[in-house]
Amino acid sequence: MSTLTHSGPVAIASRREWIDRAHLLMLFLLGSLSFFVLYPVVLIVLHSFNIAPMGAALHFGLGHWAEAFSTPGILDAILNTFKIVLARQAISFPLAIFIAWLLARTNVPGRDGFEFMFWLAFFLPSLSVIIGWVLLLDPQVGLLNRWLAQLPFVERGPFNIYSFWGIVWVHLMANSIDVKVMLLTPALRRMDGALEEASRMSGGSTLGTMARITVPIMTPTLVVIFVLSMIRSLSSFEIELLLGVPINFWVYSTKMVQLLRLEPPLYGQATALGSTILLFLLLMIPLQRWFSMRREFTTVTGQYRPTLIDLGRWKYLACASLLAVVFLLTVVPLAATVVASFMARFGFFHLPEPWTLAHWKMALGDSLFLKSLGNTLLMALGAGLSAPILFSLIAYVSVRTRLPGRALLDFLSWLPWAIPGMLLGLGFLWVFLGTPIFRPLYGTIFLLVIATVVGSMTTGTQILKSGLLQLGKDLEEAGRMMGGSWWSTYIKVVLPLMMPTLILVGVMSFISAARDVTTIILLATFETRTLAVLALDFISEGLREAATVMAVIIALLTTGVALAARMLGLQAGLRD
């Protein structure tokens, strides 16, 4: 009994069987994660100490670390990173909590549609968001600045996207608010309304109840999202690269990317910088685990009652505000992407013939297009179907058992999040080529599926974990008391309750795989290239408009999947 949290009258024989199976499952999970996650990460860390030239025999030393941290401007870059992270989180966190609360706990009109739009925003490529906002907020040619400059009392447009606040703004629009809303809304929706009702009956206001009851109950999810955002902020780089480098504003990740873009790339120094993020992870994960485990956060129990708060007249204002946020998050980048794909040169409206179909003809007529589309679908489907199964097992074992090794399992599931995609891809290359059993699979879609599943492991597992933490054990216990084995309880009780979250995780994995370039670029071959890799081909020739055609196609593909999954999720989930 020491290994399980289960209680109740379960036969000793079946318990032993469960323990044996559970140990086997744990062994399988630990083995898989050690090989597919820990091994590449260890190789990356080891490489930071390898001072031999590329291709030569290993020779260890501290040279790369010393050079990496004596790079001019590195301290400023670290400081800038924390400034950006702080500004992003300080604005996006309260805003996202409020939006998610509106969507999940109130009767704001059109909440299902709004929630879907936040999903859509999350699935849009960062590049689309960046170019969309550059088109509007460029200090000289930004459309919004131009329009404002035409006003009689305005001399020149007030916005400058190439600035600290420009970068923060694009972060908020690209990947700070939407992801939090997406993760928080299902969790908030599963919360038992009785708690809020009790607060209001005791005289608490709607907002007071939200602050004193709803938010504290959501602690595990909030902590997970906070840690996810913090760690990701250290390794994400696209926005700072395009908007920060031109104003000599460097952050930790752009310094790392700069090292990787040299010729030959300074992998040693880049891996030294990348390994430091792991140290940060080592501090954050136990803290997050302690925070989540120190008390009960059950919100879905056998007496579960989802109820909505009536906002009264305020619901129209809330609806209008949500409409404005959704417009900024989705319409601007989507419109920019679609417009770009039809422009002779994006942003140059004054050309004699600014509109053209040439980029669509070029992209769709490319001899590799159909093959790349097929590969993308195959890889994304593989990831979308296998990821929820694997992640739910990891989450279940981490949260619902006392099996030895569960803390290690939890820690391993965090690792991929801390390593930038480019380094992770390199780690996979070494692992797959260095392991004889995997060599025959080199150059197949299968390896790309593994790489992309690992890439989305942290988010997927943590979402499922926070969902499980909110799920009362009484439901499972009731299932077992009815004579069900742990497996049938898992299938018949846990999975249906978790279905919306599982579908969410599946869709996220599908879309991450469809969009992924950095993790798979070193693993894709002439037979397995995907649409995102093809788009990279266009970008490398300056054919940005043709690349946006690929972005539109990927967006259509992912929107369709998200829409289908959402309909499925609504049918399968708690809302009915």
Add this chain to the structure above:
Amino acid sequence: MVQVYRSSRVLFWMVLWVVALITAAHSAEQKAAWQGEWEKIMQAARQEGVVAIYGPPGTERRKALVDSFQKAHPAIRVEYLGGTGRDEAPRMLAERKAGRFIIDLHIGGTTTINATLKPAGVLEPIRPYLILPEVTDPSGWLKRRLWFADDEERYNLMFQGDVAAFVVVNTGLVEKGEITSYWDLLKPKWRGRIVAADPRSPGQGGVPSVFLYSHPKIGPGFFERLFKETEITVSSDARQMVDWLAQGRYAIHLFPDHSEVKKAIDLRLPVAILPSEQFKEGVPLGVGFGSVAVLNRAPHPNAAGVYLNWLLSREGQMAWQTLTGSSSLRMDISREGLPPWIVPREGVEYMAGGLERYLPLRSEIRKLVDRALAGK
């Protein structure tokens, strides 16, 4: 006297006849030698059926290197993966370390080949693969020689040579003839008005920065001042920089991507590249992605030989030049359609900045720019 004269004439014609016979026989023998070798390699290549290449990224480059060859040699399938050298080199080395010898040829920039592949000992000497007379005959190439980037002139053959004029201006903001020396860029007038490709990264900034840094009349002092005093903006996005220039955000763009500049000019945007002759210090010659190396232990050595000879032939170079818009180092092909400023000319001295001997300068330049930008 007449007799002597007649005898001499007869003797002259006889000698001429003999010489002609010997020359014809020798030439026939030579012809037979290369033809025999070519037929042998063609037959073996057809049996191999495949040539595997890691090449540069980009659809047009892919079309030039794959589709054009496929038309000429349909019996040999090209397995091609495009990417940057910094991705391909570690991948190739990891594959080989695992005993997977997949690739026959690497086509790309000289830095990857000389800084990574050559020191790793994975390259094969290239000359034995060159068979077709039109390839081996130096008279077809600029300066009547084959251009190697490696010190030993064995492993890394260059076939592209763009005159790397690297100062582009917004025609509405810079007067004609206003800049005739690189030193003019340091004038206070241009403070905050220059955007440059990051010379620390590979690509368009590499060759010009080596040129400026090593030029006896320019040198590191100029370079440091350029990055420290001019409030220069550095970017790694070639398209973004040309857009900024066309929009008037900046007046001068250094180290441009020529294909980006050409696209802007084709759309009649107010952008012009300052011709090389305008600069008294001269300009370098850029290789871009136009150099090739043969991998040792190649799985399809004969197909690699056929491919290499095709690539360096007039037909292969025309395909490369037409589809990529880059100038070939072959001087015996048409230059139609190329921007005139990139075509090298006989009689002009160019510094080929992509040579192996300049590699140590790269890290010096990187450190100098790091310091200069951090101290701004």
